Amino acid sequence: MSRRGFLRWGAVVGTAAAAGKKLSGGLRKKGAASGAGQGAPAAPAVEKMVRTGCPSHNCGGRCLLCVHVRDGVIVRIDGDDRPGDTLEDPQLRPCIRGRAYRRRQDHPDRLKYPLKRVGKRGDGKFERISWDEALDRIATEFRRIKAAYGNQAFYVPYGTGSYNQLNGRQTAERLMNLFGGSLGFYNSYSWAAISAATPTVYGTAVTGNQRQDWLNSKYILMWSWNPAEMRDGTNSEYFVRRAREKGARVVCIDPRMALSAVALADEWIPIRPGTDAAMMSAMAYVMIKENLYDAEFVRTHCLGFDETQMPPCAQGAESYSDYILGRRDGVPKSPEWAEAITAVPKETIARIAREYATTKPGVLYQGYGMQRRAYGEQPVRAGCVLAAITGNVGVPGGWASGIALQAPDGGPAWIVFPTGPNPVKAQIPSFLWTEAVIRGKSMGPGDGVRGVDSLETNIKCIWAVACNALVNQHGNINRTVRILQDEKLVEFLVVQDNFLTPTARFADIVLPACTQFETWGLEDGWKYGDEVLLMPKIVEPPFETKSDYRIAADIAARLGLAEAYTEGRTERDWVGWILDRYRKTRFPGLPSLDEFEHSNRGVYSVPVTRPAVAFADFRKDPGRHPLSTPSGKIEIFSQRLHDMNMPAEIPAVPKYIQEWESPFGPEAGTYPLSAIGHHYLSRVHSTMENVDWLNEAFPQRLFINPVDAGPRKIRNGDLVRIYNDRGATVVACRVTPRIMPGVVALPQGAWWTPDKDGTDRRGSVNVLTSERWTPLAFGNAQHTIMVQVEKAAKA
C-alpha cells in the first residue's frame, strides 16, 4: 500500500480517542455526573486542570499530579508536566498507584455513610446511621470510657492510609490530646529496627547524603533495597540509573530478583532471608584478613574495632575484631562460615568484600526489608560498621548506611499539624498494641513502655483513622481478630476510612472519610527531596463523606471542644498555617497560600545543586565535631548496648544471630520454606488493594522457584495453600526463577478475606506472620516466618 492511499486518515479523529469515554463501575449513579447531558441543552462542560500532590498513603514517593476535572468529576490524571526535568530538580513522576487513582476515587465500594455494627464484632454486618447518631454514640462512649478507665485507655493507632499534613490520624490525636490525652506510641511498622539501631552507631538518624551525590559513587551495594517497587523517594531509582551511567558498578543483594535488580544493577546476589548480618560479617573478615579496611579512619573515628580501642568501662569485652576473627567463640566469621548460612558462595562474598572495600567512594544502601526481622537491629549495625571501616563516611560519593535521613537537617518536616501536648505520658512501641489490649496493666519498660513505670490500664477504646494496620498489617491476623472479637477487651472501636477494610469490619462505628482529592492537604518530600506539594480540594466529598479533620472537629463539638480544636480554622486555613511553619523552617522561599493556589504550580521545589554529605565535619575533625554517641565516635562497639547485659539478643558489636524461625531450626522440618512479604507495586501497603487497573498490572500471587514448585507438583498459575501454625492462605502462584530456592514471596498488603473455615483466600501474608517483636527496638519482625506450600484444590 502506498502512503497516498492513507491520506484520508490525516483528517480522521479516532473514535476511541481521549474523548471522555465513561468508565464502568463508577461511584456515581449512571448519568448523574457526566459531562454528556441528555435531552435538554446541557450546560457547557466546566473543565479545569489542577496540579496537586499525589494522595499520600505512606509509599516512599511524593509525586506531582495534573488532575483534570470536568463538571466536578476527575476525568484524567497526568504526571508532572514541568519543563526541564534536570538532575538538580527532576520531575516528580508518579508510579502506577498515582496513575490509577481514579479507579480508587470512583470506586463503587467507597464508604458513603456512617455505619453501626449490628452483628457480632467482626461479622461485618452494619446498618446505615445518621452522622448525628454516630457522633452522639462516639461522644457518649468516649466520656464513659474516660470516666471508667482514664485517658490512658484511649488509643489512636499507627496507620498511614491517609498520610499528608492534614489528613490522617494526627487529626484524631489532636482531639484526644484536648480531651485529656491517649496512650501514645513510638516507632513504626516500617523502620522500627533501623531507626533504633542507626543511632547506636552514629548518634543520629541523619546518616544520608542527598541523593544527587550518588553520582559521585563508584560502587553501589543495594542491600535489601528495591526502590523501583517501594519507591524509596521519588526518583531514587532514576538517580541510581544516572550513577550507573556515570560509571558506578551496582550490585543488588536480595532474595528476589526484584524490578530493581533487573534494571538498576549489574549483578544480583540472592541471599537467604535473615542472614544479611552473616554475609556482612564475612565481608569484614575478608577486609581484616586482607588488610583492605581503612585502618587510619578506624583509628581516628571509630570505637571498639579491636582491643586497642575499647571504651574504658568495657575493657576486656569482646571487640568487633574478636567477634569477626572468632577469638572468643572459636568461630571465625569467614566466607566459608557465611556460605553455609547465607547461601551465597564464599567466592562471591569475598569478591563483594574486596570490591566494596577498594572501589571507593562507595554506597552500601540498606533497605528496610532486612530489618523487619527477628534480629533486625543486627544487619543495620553490621552494615553501618562496613561503611565505617571502609572509610566511606563523610565523603562525597560515600554513604554511612543506616536509616539515612538526608543531610544536613534530616529532610522533610514530617507531621507539622499541631497535635498539641499529650497529657498522657505513657508510650508503647507501635507494634505492641495488642499486648496493651490484653495485658497493658502488666507492661513496663521491659515491654518498651516509655514515660511511666507501668501502664495503669489496658487499651479499652480505639479510634483507628486511616488505619488498616490494626487487623490487616499487624502480625498474626488470626490472633488479632480473636482479641478484637472480645468486646470485654476493646470496648469501643471506631474506624474511619474510605473503604470497609478488614479493620473496618471489626468496628462498632464506621465513619466515611473523603479522599485526599476531596479536601485540602499539603505534603513534603517524605524521606528525600526538597519539595512542598500543595493539595487543594479538587472535587466535593461525595455522599456523606467528610475529611478526617472535619470528622474530628464534629466529634470535638460533641465534647465541648469545638473552638479549642479548630481555633476557628478550616482545612484550607490549616494548610496556610502549616505553610507558614514550613516557611519559617526548611523552605523560606515558599509562596503564600493564595499565590501557591492561584499559580496552580502544585509544587515548590528547591533544586539540589550541591548535595549535602552527612558527617563531613566529623570526618574532617572528629575532635571538634564529635558525634552524639556517648564516645563522640562511630560506635562499632556500643557501651549502651553492652550495659543492657543481654548479649545473646542485643550484642554490643553487630552479630549474626539465628532467627527464632529459621531454616536451621527444628521448625524447618514442618515448615521448610522462608516466606517474605515484599512491597508490591499494586498497593501502598494495604491501600489501593481494590483497584482493578492495579490488580490487572500486578495480580496477587505467591512467587516460588521451580526447584521448590517441582517436587510439590505445583505448576505456574496453580492455586496454592501457604500455611504454618498461625494460619493459612490460598492464592494463585507464579513459578519463577526470580526468587531463590527455599524462599517464597507473598506480597504484603492483600486484604484478609477468610472463607467459612477461616482460610484466607486472598494471599494476605499476615495470617502467617508473628506478633513477636525485635529485642532492642520492640519492632515488628514480620518477615521472619517459615511456611509450607502445597497445591490447593480449586475453591
Place this chain on the structure above:
Amino acid sequence: MVNQYAFFFDASACTGCKACQLACKDRNNLEAGLLWRRVYEVAGGNWEKRGEVWVPAVIAYNVSMACNHCEKPVCAMSCPVKAIGKRDDGIVLIETGRCIGCRYCEWACPYNAIRFDAGTNTVSKCHFCFDGIDAGEAPACVSACPMRALDFGDLAELRKTYGDNRQIFPLPEPSQAEPALIIKPHRDAAKAAGSGAEVANWEEV
C-alpha cells in the same frame, strides 16, 4: 515535518513498573482487561546446585510495547473494510465505526497490539496519543516513565540518536511489518533466545 512517528524503548533501563501502561489506561479510559500498552516480562535461566548452595544463572528483563505504527502496517493490509489507515505522519489509526469485528488485523499483527472488545465487537489499539501529538504533547506513556526509558519522535531522527535496533526477544523479525520502534537491548537479551527464556507474565499482558 515528521514522516513516521516512532517510539524508542530502553530495555536496559526499564524496571517493568508499568507506569507507561497505566498512563495509557488513564488517558484513554481503558477498562480493566484492555491494554494498549503493556509490559512483557521475559524471564528464564536456571539454578545450579554447587555444593550446598544454589547458584543462579537467571536472566530477566522487560519489554514495554504499544502499537509500533509500522511502516508496513500488516493490520491495515488485512482489514477487509479498510477501517485501519495511516496518517501522513505515520500514525496508524483504526476508525472504529467501520470495524466489523472480523479480527483479521488482530491475527495479522505480530506485536499483539490490536485488542478485541467482545462487548462492542470492535478492535482498538494505541493511537500514539495523536490528538496530543497534534497539540505538541508527548504520548502519555513517554512522559510517564519514571526511568526516562521511553522516547518518541520521527523514526529517522530517533535512528540518529539511538541507532537502528528494532528487535529484542521475543519480538518477531522486524522485516514482517517494519515497526517504527527503536530498542536499546537489556544485557540479558542476547542470552534470551534459545535459552528457554519466555514471557513470564502472560496473564498480565
